[in-house]
Amino acid sequence: MKTTRNTTAKTTILEIIKHSDVALSHTEIQTLSNNICDRVTIYRVLDRLVGEDVIHKIVNLDGTIKYASCHHVHNDAEHTHNHIHFSCEKCHLVTCLENVEPTFKLPPNYQVKEVNFTLSGFCPNCL
Amino acid sequence: MKTTRNTTAKTTILEIIKHSDVALSHTEIQTLSNNICDRVTIYRVLDRLVGEDVIHKIVNLDGTIKYASCHHVHNDAEHTHNHIHFSCEKCHLVTCLENVEPTFKLPPNYQVKEVNFTLSGFCPNCL
DNA sequence: AAATAAAACGCAACTGTGTTGCATTAATAA
């Protein structure tokens, strides 16, 4: 079976994401990491971390992708990422609103596997 | 003031989107339009149609972008696109669930301008 | 109907993001 290894790149990148209070893009992570590794490695590390459910992926309204750490309880059985993300049009910061989980009622026979809820507008700092 | 004109490209593209029951990507529109115009023109027409609130933009979980027509009442004052979009992992079709509008309660001082709610999984046809 | 203004267009070149193949390096387990 395929095991996962703890490398310096992976450790560094995870630390960067964990210590950030906003979601970060691949490019932002690259800058913050002082080019500790090749950009391809960052892509691969991010994929691994997402696969391990340590971080989660956020798709912005413009299609850009950001990453944030998973702060919730690791109940495993019901590990979901159904909170809302807010993307500020002015400061461009993307924040996880972990406590805001939207409710909705789907028509029958839809099987949901992943969700992405993104809002954009002005954050409290830029209002 | 800057007026908008009705060109053959714009008319054709809008017809394609209106007659489709699923959301379409730029590339899909290009194929369906039989290369009636340059691909750059399609980008520009799509931007214009979004600006005129005739179609709306959908961001998928993989960051790809699709477009669908606005079927709702044009009440103008409260023209919103806060319905859910479902992206099937098997048939890859993206559908507007216009009747499914999620409810959520934001912390104070957030000013929302745009929303994007996307689910992925299996649609009724592929279940 | 002809002249005018500028919105829209085509083309070519460019940018940014993410991917792939393959040889090399380094983490883990024996």
Next chain:
DNA sequence: TTATTAATGCAACACAGTTGCGTTTTATTT
């Protein structure tokens, strides 16, 4: 310490979207 293979670096590629600019087309005015 050695063996195995996950992870990396590098170079090349794919692809979506953008930009500049000269030309065409639309819609308005005369």
